[in-house]
Amino acid sequence: MTSDFVNSVIPQTALSVAGLTDYIRLLLEQDEHLRQVWVVGEVSSANHHRSGLFFTLQDPDGTAGIKCVAWNGQLAKLAQIPVPGEQIIILGSLRVYPQRGEYQLSVWQAFPAGAGLQALRYQQLKNRLLAEGLFDPARKRSLPLHPQTIAVVTSPTAAAWGDIQKTLKHRYPGLHILFSPATVQGEQAPESIVKAIERVEKDGRAQVIILARGGGAVEELACFNDERVVRSLANCSIPVITGIGHQRDESLADLAADVCAHTPTAAAEIVVPALAELYTQHRQRVAVLQEVMQYSVETAQNKLQVLQNRLRHLRLDRQVKQEVEKLAWKRQQLIQATKRRSQQSSQHLELLRQKLATLDPKAVLQRGYAVVRQENGAIARSVAELAVGDELLIQLGQGEAKVKVTEVQE
Structure with a gap:
């Protein structure tokens, strides 16, 4: 059927x-x-x-x-x-x-x-952007030595994306890779590349950007000569390295980028160091430091030996011993002089204490005498200052007593 x-x-x-x-x-x-x-x-x-x-x-x-x-x-x-x-x-x-x-x-x-018209347009655009300073070497920034986060702008279906990932992970394990997809061929490519770069800038984590594409015919790489792409790279706040696979002259994007590589893999190799190479360099530095330290120690030991020999010839040890003995003798003298001054001061202090005790009014009161004070606190020295009925304060050796005048005798 x-x-x-x-x-x-x-x-x-x-x-x-x-x-x-x-x-x-x-x-x-x-x-x-x-x-x-x-x-x-x-x-x-x-x-x-x-x-x-x-x-x-x-x-x-x-x-x-x-x-x-x-x-x-x-x-x-x-x-x-x-x-x-x-x-x-x-x-x-x-x-x-x-x-x-x-x-x-x-x-x-x-x-x-x-x-060719395209070649003419390329040259005209190149001359204009060159006059604006977009390709000036002074504008180009150096790539970070040890970036922790790298952004990649390329097509998700391109072999370049796989090559870059493989190279970065092999050379620098633990690296954080951000992928910002873009169309890298055709009429929509320039706008797509510009937006991909803007996404990376807005994210703010990447320390460097790789703009990449594998090899292709010249007409397929036209987007990298587009003025929009060139200006985006020149004005990008993050350092950019291009890895566009081609054998012809550099594209305008290559001229505007901070660093240019001829393949995506080469760009990945430039942007991060190889850990194996870093380890080798580290071991070399350690070896050099060890040699320098060994030389410094030997030099110091030689100088010390020379100084010891000079000291023995100058017999400074005997001079030092004599000075120590002089210091000990002077110390003993100082101690004796200090003791004498202290004893003299103690004796003088005791004499002053006894004299003060003799002049102390309280001591007189202790012997049976008394002090008579009027109501205003003045000491009564004569009966002429007193009158019958006055109240007086009698200060004794132990305590005080109030009395009243009943009779005055001159």
Whole structure:
């Protein structure tokens, strides 16, 4: 039943892949306009192979591109050898390759058509940004020696992300890696890269940023020559190192970054030291310090021995002994003099105490005398100062008594 259904749905005229491809090939290769066609465009990439020169020709705005080949037998006859970044006019015919289902221009002749528009735009933008100082070496900052947190801006599907993780973990275990994903190819790439960098700055934890992408054709790396990306790198508050895989001249992003590496792996190797290398350097420093300390100790011991020898020759030990004896004798003299002064002072003090005791009024009272005081506290010295009825205070050796005058006798 299923077979009948399939036979009823699929017509007998269905073509195979080879049949369809062959039909397309006949249409294209037998078309009079395509058998000999002139095309103008900009060479975006070129690769030499044993069989010939393969390159891509695209419109200046990058909206369309076509693969081309100049076989070795025809290459020497070209008036202009295709060079990336230059605009040329080529004469060729369209050819289809059934195995890959692709078409390309087989080049018969190539003529110069002036500098490529993209190359011209690149140079103009580079000159303008250079005049603004965005590529000035004085603006570039050094990377931290031992960063604890590193941010990576690249595509999550790119091999560069895996290579960077592997390299960082191998060289510096325990490192904190922040990933800020971005599109690194196509029209949306510049804006995506700028936003990815802004996310890292807003987060505030990263001490350095790696902007990376693996290798690719020149036209695929156009986002790294975009003015928005260049300004974002130049104005970034965090040091940036680029690791863009390419063999051509540096991109504008490379020129604006603080440090430039030619591959993502190389960028990861630059941004952190290898623990094994640090350990080796540490051991070398320890060995050097040990040698320095040993030398210092030996030098000090030699100086000490020299001084001891000089002391023995000068017999300072005898002089020191004599001075010690002098000090002991003077100390004894000082102690004796101090004792004499102390005894003299004690005797003088006792004499003064006895004299004071003799003059003390209380001592007189103890012998039976009394002191008579009037009501105002004045001592009564004569009966002329008293009158009958006055109250007097009699101060005795032990206590006081109040009395009243009943009679006054002169």
